[in-house]
Amino acid sequence: MTAExxxxxxxxxxARLARFTGRTLxxxxxxxxxxxxRQLARRGLSGLLLAFVAAFGVIFFxxxxxxxxxxxxxxxxxxxxxxxxxxxxxxxxxxxxxxxALDLPVWAGITQLFLAFALAELTLGRSRTLAIAxxxxxxxxxxxxxxxxxxxxxxxxxxxxxxxxVLDTGPSAAVVGLFTYLSVIRRAPVVFTLTGGSMVWESxxxxxxxxxxxxxxVGSAVVLxxxxxxxxxxxxxGRSLLPTRAPGPSPTAPTAPTAPTAPKxxxxxxxxxxxxxxxxxxxxxxSGRTPMTSLER
Numbered sequence: 001m002t003a004e005x006x007x008x009x010x011x012x013x014x015a016r017l018a019r020f021t022g023r024t025l026x027x028x029x030x031x032x033x034x035x036x037x038r039q040l041a042r043r044g045l046s047g048l049l050l051a052f053v054a055a056f057g058v059i060f061f062x063x064x065x066x067x068x069x070x071x072x073x074x075x076x077x078x079x080x081x082x083x084x085x086x087x088x089x090x091x092x093x094x095x096x097x098x099x100x101a102l103d104l105p106v107w108a109g110i111t112q113l114f115l116a117f118a119l120a121e122l123t124l125g126r127s128r129t130l131a132i133a134x135x136x137x138x139x140x141x142x143x144x145x146x147x148x149x150x151x152x153x154x155x156x157x158x159x160x161x162x163x164x165x166v167l168d169t170g171p172s173a174a175v176v177g178l179f180t181y182l183s184v185i186r187r188a189p190v191v192f193t194l195t196g197g198s199m200v201w202e203s204x205x206x207x208x209x210x211x212x213x214x215x216x217x218v219g220s221a222v223v224l225x226x227x228x229x230x231x232x233x234x235x236x237x238g239r240s241l242l243p244t245r246a247p248g249p250s251p252t253a254p255t256a257p258t259a260p261t262a263p264k265x266x267x268x269x270x271x272x273x274x275x276x277x278x279x280x281x282x283x284x285x286x287s288g289r290t291p292m293t294s295l296e297r
């Protein structure tokens with residue numbers, strides 16, 4: 001009886017969990033697959049422009065790097081290292097997105113690269129896709145430089161100085177950042193687990209520079225995803241934090257003393273001479289009586 005009672009109590013919870021899981025997976029399927037496919041059907045192949053450019057860019061730089069002269073030019077254009085000056089690293093960072101990483105297979109990452117840029121472009125648009133890809137890559141590069149500057153120690157936060165000579169290229173940070181950003185704004189836990197969880201496992205299994213940068217890309221994408229759609233609230237919050245001045249009298253510049261002016265004379269109206277005609281004198285003056293009429297007589 002006791003076991004049956006426990007089963008009776010667990011069945012409603014299991015049913016609720018199953019319904020919740022089904023709704024979540026169905027919503028994620030529509031958000032990650034169905035909606036982008038509809039956008040692709042509406043926009044055509046022009047909606048995959050960034051995906052094609054990213055894939056062909058990686059293939060192009062990979063083929064050029066197979067020759068000594070080409071490898072030299074690829075390094076000069078897109079080779080980023082932590083020991084380089086900061087301005088030079090920032091200048092090479094956009095090109096470094098298309099330069100393949102040394103320790104990662106090129107052809108295995110082309111599919112992930114194409115899929116990440118395709119989904120992001122169909123869901124976010126071109127400008128936001130480029131902004132998220134560049135922001136996550138730049139965050140990984142800058143924080144890695146900070147970790148190397150800190151040095152080893154600090155509870156495993158710092159990195160040795162030898163990591164500053166490692167070539168830091170490849171679109172992997174952008175790919176991870178785009179997948180994470182999409183999973184946050186679209187509420188896709190499966191995609192988030194496959195991307196962010198795999199990066200956490202990679203950084204634990206192989207604690208190298210690339211793993212740290214991937215973690216930083218995931219964290220920055222999560223922050224950007226949480227801020228998505230809250231631009232008006234952030235502006236209102238920023239305005240509320242700014243000091244406000246109480247309205248008061250505006251300062252006026254002192255005026256120079258003016259010379260006394262003479263009083264104005266009142267305007268004189270022209271006087272016109274009017275001829276006055278005296279009243280005719282009565283021929284028979286009466287002393288206080290009015291003249292009688294003919295009827296009174």
